[in-house]
Amino acid sequence: MFETLSEKLQRSFKTLRGQGTLTDENINDALREIRVALIESDVNLDVAKDIIDKIRDKALGSQVATALSPAEQIVKIVRDELIATLGTDTAKFKFASQPPTIILMAGLQGSGKTTTSGKLAQWLKKGGHRPMLVSVDVYRPAAREQLRVVAQSIGAKIYEGELTTENGQLGTPDVLRLAKEARREATNSACNILIVDTAGRLGIDEALMAEMAELKKLLNPSEILFVADAMTGQDAVNSAKAFNDRLAITGSVLTKMDGDARGGAALSIRQITGQPVKFLGTGEKPDAFEPFHPDRIVSRILGMGDIATLLERAEEKLDKSKAHAFATKALSGDGFSLEDFREQLRQIKKLGSMQSIMKMLPSVGPFAGMQQAANSVDEKQLGRTEAIINSMTMKERLNSAIINGSRRKRIALGAGVQVSEVNNLLKQHAQMSKMFKTMGAGGGKMQQRLMSQLGGMQKFGR
């Protein structure tokens, strides 16, 4: 994995300590690091260059504030600049004054238009709308069938229409006819939104781009969403430009964000089209779809984690009183028992996979290195640990000191693991318990330090 930008800057700024201002000379290393980081995140070269120029202007001559290290200051400037590039507000969705509101989905092959159409319909349904789906992809084998299955799975209406191949190959006339019929059908069945899924096409495919323009003319859509794969590289600007020049898109959707791509394409697309990224696709399930927040993807590009999403999830899924009770107990002189620990494991599981949690942590400060570690995490480890604790008696869980050799053997057998794994768990529990005790007993010094580190993160986390 790549070293994150924040880490790189920390390193290149080690020499800068004690210097009061950022100057042309000492900033160049940092700007070079930023450029590399942006390119590694798939931000387009020209877009990266624009951003670097702006950052240089802002950084030059600015006093190194005492509260922030030079690296932190640069990161803050970079962060602010990237957010400014992406647009600071969460995008709005346009509705037509006269229903049905028509949404046209456009994009390259395999970017995820059909899946996204389904997710969008689901999202609109949840918001109290009555969406109807139609696929005018008469080219890709089974594309229309795919949307039908998707619509069925989310219980959304779909206009299927009929196609005959009597007159030879299917083409633009069929596409336009299907779209017209679907619009009529949506009006007749009181659906207030029509989502039109189109065939994937290359920006340089003149015939198919012309078809898209005709579709636009016919339907006069309120939204034309450009669907792009988050893994797209430097070419993102070319295709975004091609679609925007021809169609004047109203926004974009970045798909497959549940992978580990940095998503720098978002910056390229936004910059080149001038239109906001409106949604993210974050998984294969119909509800893995969320409105886009510029600050979160910027944190991801900078490797600063996605604390906001993590907190949101925690807010939603965790039992706060339990967490609080655990913290109080662990920090008190008594330490915490394996039973407490098991409860914590269960809480953590609710937040999602260990991988996804660790990736949302910032890569600087107390959680340094965890993002990189995420890829080597064995997801089953949590389950195994829980199984080990499960096969202990309550007495053993509350007082792990009584677990002798023969008990260990029995526990290992019960959990289906090696005795060494039981030993490891006990050892780690003892260490952690001791660590928490010291933290609690250290007159709050450790606590203070942790808090100040967390505070430092929050400077950027907001």
Place this chain on the structure above:
Amino acid sequence: MAFSIFGKRNTPETPEPAEQPEQPRGLFDRMKQAVTRTRESLSNSISSVVALTREVDDASLDDLELALLASDIGSATTQQIITSLRDRALRQGISDGAELKSLLKAELLRILNSVEMPIKHPSAPPEVIMMVGVNGAGKTTTSGKLAAQYRREGHTVLLCAADTFRAAAIEQLQVWADRSGVDLIKTKQGGDPSAALYDALAAAKARSTGILLVDTAGRLHTKSDLMKELDKMRRTAEKLIPGAPHQTLLVIDATTGQNGLQQARIFTEAAHVTGIVLTKLDGSAKGGIVVAIAHELGLPVRYAGVGEKLEDIIPFDPASFVDSLID
């Protein structure tokens, strides 16, 4: 417990920092200028030629670096290429941009050719070829095109629809099977892909089919459970036909950026990828990520997808690929 999870860290690789801040003008303007400047300098004394050449080369190298980055080759691989070019340029006394460009092409070709290795075909049929990759890369389309290609080459071919997850993936492959006149072994959507694979393996064995092409579901490489499913399929294949799958082709979309490297790395760990199929090369994307993949992971590109028609698949040709990358 928390310790054992967080203790296992990958040592992150540090990409080389960029050597020069980028220059504003277009590649060809500067290249032309460089050539002219060099020509003018020929009449001067040797020492000034050398000095000037060095300067010209640095400027041209910057442009070449940008060209490489703009085609998704990535900063680490680009840096190494540029460094080795700079060494050579200094040693051999490169005098103009055109020469530098041909050196660059040679370097890219060297990287791509160095990973070329002959495909190990099994002594007895069937040869099992598994297609893997992230969602939307073009696995199903490629499976269909390859089926037709192998038939044209005179092989008997069987297709297996092991993507039981995505809506209508099986129907999509059925259309390709019909187009290429090849039988399709399938199960219903939501079924166990290994079960479909087992049936296909048994059928291919019984019929002595030359090539069995297995289309698997798209999966992001970050989903460890889905990656394990690929491993299970491998073991299923191996159990029934020793040595199978004989080839595992990772399908990568030419528009893919730096994440392609991570895809290739993790798919190779989980599914023992033996080669790459680079799809959608008919668009504006250049697919430079395969150079990084060849350089860092040693994986060769086997085929290129260049359109939506049955015959739009070609054996990958490094020379013309490099030409399109640089010119």
